[in-house]
Amino acid sequence: MQLIDAAAFHRSTGDFRSLSRRYARGELVRVRKGVYAAKDEWISLTPWERYRQTVLxxxxxxxxxxxxxxxxxxLWDLELLEVPSHVHLSGASRGHRGETHPTTSAAVLPSGLTGIEGITAYGIARHGPQEPTVRHQELLLTPLPxxxxxxxxxxxxxxxxxxxDHAIGTRRTSGPRVSREELLELAARLDSGARRRWVTRVLDFAVANSGSAGESLSRAQMHVxxxxxxxxxxNFHIGGHFIARTDFFWPKFKLIGEFDGDAKYLRDEYLGGQTARQAVLAEKKREDKLRAAGFKVVRWDWATASDSARLGALxxxxxxxxxxNRNKNTL
Incomplete structure (x- = not known):
């Protein structure tokens, strides 16, 4: 998707009216002040893609x-639990810190027009004081650690x-990783004692071999x-043959837990050349072998992992x- 910078458009074409006319007709959305996008292209984006375009x-x-x-x-391509509601900026003066409401700040159509389903708006959150930044993909960001x-x-x-889990983990292949030790050193330098303890607690629980964001979320919910x-x-071997590698296993209870994200059956990199139907059938055969060997298998999806009550009951x-009892150290 291409963003339209009104100032650059005016300078290059001398045309000061066509963008406002297209906006008035509902052909464009205003992503930010002076920045537009084609409405049909904007609506076709996923929430994460809209967020990235808003940042740009x-x-x-x-x-x-x-x-x-x-x-x-x-922007460091780290996994987050949800799409941020704001674009976070560093370096605001004391009087300019705070947030603008996301529903009025971005990606809007002229009043009175309908058909705006799927248009997501993000506010701005300004933070101070100024933090060190590095250039990454032509943007200035706070350093990864x-x-x-x-x-x-x-x-x-x-x-x-x-x-x-993602920052220190082996599954992170799209960007640099950071070590637990480096993060613990940074945690020790935080101004607030409560935040130092909190970050340390999370890092002590984090692991490098979590297979996905859904598995990390599930494991955190189990702990809480x-x-x-x-x-x-x-790894499970039956009769000397490798059968499966499972997400979660409780040997004492002969219980196997599997997180099933949609990507497992929909994205090519997870299918390994199989069709979605073939992947589902292979998964069923694998599970049948585990059950035949005396193990119980329980599965859940992202919606269940996100709901601690549902996951707990399951x-x-x-x-x-x-x-x-909920673990008070993680609340």
Missing amino acids: AVKLELPQSKFCLNTAAS ETVAAVIARDSFAAGVVLA LGFPAPLLQA LRNAGLPGSG
Whole structure:
């Protein structure tokens, strides 16, 4: 998708009216002040793609922008639990810090026009003081390690675990990784004692071998709910033959847990040349072999992983004992 910078358009064409006319007809959305996009293209984007385009629009609107927190994390291609509601900027003076409401700040159509389903708006959040930045993909961002530590310090336990697992994990292939030790050093330098303890707690729980964001979220929810810790990425051999590598395994209870994200059956890189139907059939055969060997298998999706009550009920019904109390250290 191509963003339209009104100022650049005016300079190159001398045309000061066609954009406003197209906007008035509902052909364009205003992503940021002076930055437009074709409405049909904008609506076709996923929320994450719209967010990235909004960040690029902010760069056009405010060329000296320095991005921090969840915005910087997304630009470092780190996994976040949800799309940020704001674009986070660093370096605001005390009187200019704060947030603008996302529903009035971006990606809007003229009043009175309909058919705007799917148009997502993001506000601006300004933070101070000025933080060091590095240039990454032509944007100024807070450095990767500082970004990870800062986001964990402000986020929930589950969101922090998703981010930490990915930042230090072996599954991160689209960008640089950061070590747990470096993050712990940064955590120790945070001004707030409460935030130092919080970031340390999340990092102590983080692992490098979580297979996906959904697995990280599930594991964090299990911990908060007081369930026993599972073995991760356990290999199963039956009759001397490799059968499966599972997401979660509780040997004492002969229970296997599997997180099923949609990508497992829809994205080519996960299908390994199979069709979605073939992948589902192969998964069923694998599970049948595990069950025949005396293991119980329980599965859940992103919606269940996101709902601690649902996930807790599912695991208890599968025979996994929980303490019945939420872990106070992760609330």
